[in-house]
Amino acid sequence: MAKHETPFLDQLESGPWPSFVSDLKQQAEVRAKNEAGVEFQIPVDCVEDLLGVVELSYKHGRTHWKHGGIVGVFGYGGGVIGRYCDQPKLFPGVEHFHTMRVAQPCGKYYTTDYLRSLTKLWDLRGSGITNMHGATGDIIFLGTTTPQLEEVFYELTHNLNQDLGGSGSNLRTPADCLGSSRCEYACYDSNALCHFLTNEYQDELHRPAFPYKFKFKFDACPNGCVASIARSDMSFIGTWKDDIKIDQDAVAKYIANDEAYPANAGAFRGSRDWGPFDINKEVINLCPTKCMWMEGDELKIDNSNCTRCMHCINTMPRALKIGDERGLSILVGAKAPILDGAQMGSLLVPFVEVNPDDDYAAITEIIESIWDWWMEEGKNRERLGELIMRQGFQKLLEVTGIEAQPQHVAYPRTNPYIFWKEDEVEGGWERDVVEYRKHHLR
Template structure:
């Protein structure tokens, strides 16, 4: 395939940062279709429109997801990308690969595709970028039979669940995010591979409130680790931080190499608490835990002095998404605390998930994420369906509707009697 002139793309190779343009030019030495990738993208830059057609229906037998169809709308000009389908490979929990597994995956992609990969983007899966339709079935056969791996999710289905490193590497983990991620991935294979939802649905599991997988912003169902009791305080360690002990660097020594001056607990911790629930009494740090929102700032700054409580579990947040129909939105906190019990296969979490699905599949519109359905129909209705009692934390803003509505069972004696009494009193 001919090399294309790419003056616009060449600009992206200038400057201090690595460039995908350079990578694709190197890849083109063994995979000539990469020149056509660059040529088509250069044309898109000139025309200011994409030259990928809608993917249509393409995939492997028995699966409705896992393959994202890509066809060029200028195939005679760029025959190397006439077909350029994306294959999603389900990732292991916490993205723990062996070098043997990675080499096998790369060999597979050299054999059947362009050799271009994306790992790991916001979708969670490992992405194989660019293959022809006739290569999909043999690629799938080798992937599942030789590597014992599966395709990830795409389309209006459950997307491949993803999680943080959890207990395996993180001392702040409040539940086993990898175990939950693996358990629910195994449980919901059918929902991953056979689209049946109004639109996509994502689980993400963060084992602590630092939320290292950004579940609260990117998933329809976020399970974020938390604790119910008080933050544990080592007062002696607090004094070590205040004294500037070299063995107790703030932020765990993350800012080594730059002199930030003497640690100031008032300025760097207490004044930055979002609810102002911390203060010093003499030499002791005090925390009003009832006001703590688990932002993790104080724990991150003084990790040897402060730790999460011992009564651990998770917060469930529902409804985050990127801007598709109605703008980006964060998830809504629905359950402030739930225990995450692996011994019963996380049945409490499973019950919540399936309540959400049952309601959303009944009332959701086509291509409407669950957060948009909640927004359209209203949080009070959603909470009622989920059998969750409303609480102040569910209030987004003061209401502007002057009307008040009650259900009949909420009014002692029935609303009809109250209306009659009201009319009698005001008849004059």
């Protein structure tokens, strides 16, 4: 029989979708039976008490978790999120129930042996509950006691060759897509860049020194499988400079509805009969900049107006391919709605070559110039995007040494006044005063 009655949580199991409540009940039962013969290092009934405290939160309409102080492992300022229950007498198994973040591998590639090692460790020294993956991307270990933190950390770093992820006002664990390891559209090796920057900025990742959190995310192509443009302070999105490659014979076969050339690679047309493929309806008319048209039997593209939305390439993958002059764009300032509302990333660098031979110097130079400015000017709990809103995008261009370009304009200016700095005008303001007096004062 369950230790706690959970009528509110039971309702969450009644719907058509899988419920976390069922998973927790199963884990509580496993721990109670101790089927694996494990000598648990934290209370056996911790998951049962977790169900109880969540039920009480539903009943009272408020949380029963409190912030009871800073907790972590020696030498690190992040990686552990302290969790304490405000009803320790009712639920002693979760009196302290800390979360640990484990850095996910690039592209989230795992071996089964590695996953078994993680779960075995957490069954012994934690609740056995994991989250794959948290919003930051990390593997999440949910629930352990303070004495077990150092034990878990030692096992991770010494025997599993693994590290904790980021938490607090620091660089969060970088996250990337599968990239060139599996995707034909990859414009750069997102796995390699993510791995390099993770190692390069270990100090920033583990020892909080920023005004607030800072996230890197890497999309190897404009399809944006990581959604970096909406979820990171600095997103790296693969792109290309030259023209989209066109196979006119393949275009003709798509238009002719050749069975070997299904539109969308057959991915979305199989669920219902959409009728014959119509290139005007399904590709040309959906181009956001109207840069495509048919000229006789040939497809034409005005690449100077292409915004790399990828729709045409995704729809006719055997006819259209990304260009050969590849690199990435850097966007900055995306975040969730904490202070000034949700923001998408703003384009900072339209194109930069990705060169691992010089340790990505062109990219790290931009990163560090932004960090210097943000750490100097940012207010407490102010994300980079909010600092840009407060001081202006022009200030960001100044601190990074990037010249203003048409791609930086989000919308035409509405301020009728133009202000020049002294060093922006040849001769300075004294010359302007002399010229004004000469021609306008009598």
